[in-house]
Amino acid sequence: MDFSENSLERICKVFGYLDTLEKRGVELVSSKELAEGIGATAHTVRKDISLLGITGYTRKGYEVGSLKRELGGKLGLSKERKACIVGLGRLGTALLDYEKFQEDGFEIVAGFDKSINKLERIRTQIDVYPVSRMKEVIESKNIELGIITVPSEAAQEVADRLIEAGVKGVLNFSHVKLDLPENVINVNLDFTNALRFIAAQLG
Amino acid sequence: MDFSENSLERICKVFGYLDTLEKRGVELVSSKELAEGIGATAHTVRKDISLLGITGYTRKGYEVGSLKRELGGKLGLSKERKACIVGLGRLGTALLDYEKFQEDGFEIVAGFDKSINKLERIRTQIDVYPVSRMKEVIESKNIELGIITVPSEAAQEVADRLIEAGVKGVLNFSHVKLDLPENVINVNLDFTNALRFIAAQLG
Numbered sequence: 001m002d003f004s005e006n007s008l009e010r011i012c013k014v015f016g017y018l019d020t021l022e023k024r025g026v027e028l029v030s031s032k033e034l035a036e037g038i039g040a041t042a043h044t045v046r047k048d049i050s051l052l053g054i055t056g057y058t059r060k061g062y063e064v065g066s067l068k069r070e071l072g073g074k075l076g077l078s079k080e081r082k083a084c085i086v087g088l089g090r091l092g093t094a095l096l097d098y099e100k101f102q103e104d105g106f107e108i109v110a111g112f113d114k115s116i117n118k119l120e121r122i123r124t125q126i127d128v129y130p131v132s133r134m135k136e137v138i139e140s141k142n143i144e145l146g147i148i149t150v151p152s153e154a155a156q157e158v159a160d161r162l163i164e165a166g167v168k169g170v171l172n173f174s175h176v177k178l179d180l181p182e183n184v185i186n187v188n189l190d191f192t193n194a195l196r197f198i199a200a201q202l203g
Numbered sequence: 204m205d206f207s208e209n210s211l212e213r214i215c216k217v218f219g220y221l222d223t224l225e226k227r228g229v230e231l232v233s234s235k236e237l238a239e240g241i242g243a244t245a246h247t248v249r250k251d252i253s254l255l256g257i258t259g260y261t262r263k264g265y266e267v268g269s270l271k272r273e274l275g276g277k278l279g280l281s282k283e284r285k286a287c288i289v290g291l292g293r294l295g296t297a298l299l300d301y302e303k304f305q306e307d308g309f310e311i312v313a314g315f316d317k318s319i320n321k322l323e324r325i326r327t328q329i330d331v332y333p334v335s336r337m338k339e340v341i342e343s344k345n346i347e348l349g350i351i352t353v354p355s356e357a358a359q360e361v362a363d364r365l366i367e368a369g370v371k372g373v374l375n376f377s378h379v380k381l382d383l384p385e386n387v388i389n390v391n392l393d394f395t396n397a398l399r400f401i402a403a404q405l406g
Binding site: 017037101 | 239242284297
């Protein structure tokens with residue numbers, strides 16, 4: 001897409017915010033409200049939306065449901081995506097049953113861990129497997145997204161195996177930056193970096 | 204600080220990467236390696252660092268330990284910060300015992316939940332309390348940072364109580380944008396937005 005990463009990030013937030021508004025029964029939203037909802041300026045939000053070729057801004061504002069559907073269509077967010085989680089420690093198991101993923105169109109269809117012992121003890125509705133079965137399960141279930149919650153030292157190897165199995169996008173919760181092929185989309189969510197970013201502004 | 208948010212975010216990542224290198228025993232690092240480690244360009248990284256008034260880049264590169272300490276000093280990251288977690292569901296309890304926080308200078312000193320039942324069942328080394336005791340505990344322990352892991356509908360109320368108790372920075376894992384006083388530093392980590400950002404690029 002001919003779109004900067006910053007624009008895309010904002011538009012994804014706009015989509016999420018529209019979804020919240022829709023669930024609350026809100027029908028119209030101004031660009032100012034949208035902007036406040038995601039922490040940007042109204043001008044930037046209108047520009048991002050118009051870059052996608054979406055018009056439909058009237059004096060009353062955007063129509064929440066139709067803007068959400070248009071954005072979803074343009075960004076491929078209306079399509080349900082299958083994801084798996086590798087590393088079923090406390091964070092991984094918390095994410096296995098994270099209902100919001102499902103509500104938002106991301107279906108967690110498998111969890112993997114190297115410890116058979118851990119797999120036997122886990123209580124979840126999601127199917128869990130030993131990592132040795134990653135390739136087979138990912139291929140047979142058409143899993144597109146991999147969520148990495150293993151310790152940092154194992155993250156690169158897990159990423160390599162996910163990609164070998166056909167995963168196209170990786171959400172990485174470990175603290176290492178992964179070395180991935182250029183066609184794989186990757187986001188790192190590092191909790192301590194988020195806290196550092198806050199702490200650095202506290203003085 | 205006279206520093207853009209983007210620069211600050213990159214510098215926090217540089218700090219984290221230097222920390223990883225130091226733990227691996229690496230002594231020197233080029234700006235190119237630093238840049239690759241955080242996903243930026245070498246020019247940008249050198250500029251961010253020099254904006255902080257730090258020189259010390261030689262042909263051999265930066266000295267890992269001393270650059271980390273200088274950045275830490277300038278950004279106030281050398282100081283230990285106390286944090287609490289509100290909402291002890293699966294994500295909250297996973298974060299309570301997230302060892303990386305402690306290693307990185309963020310000490311989780313309290314967890315809060317409104318369910319006494321849940322508080323009684325939790326197995327953790329960290330002290331946990333009913334939310335009714337938030338103000339008293341936050342004040343007496345000098346907690347500066349609040350981590351919000353309650354359901355979205357309760358997030359704003361929890362944020363208000365954290366701030367009333369004196370918390371200066373909020374890491375918000377819920378899906379609502381919080382309405383906070385301007386002097387409170389806030390970061391939202393929304394997992395589904397991260398997945399959306401990936402999915403939008405998959406086509």
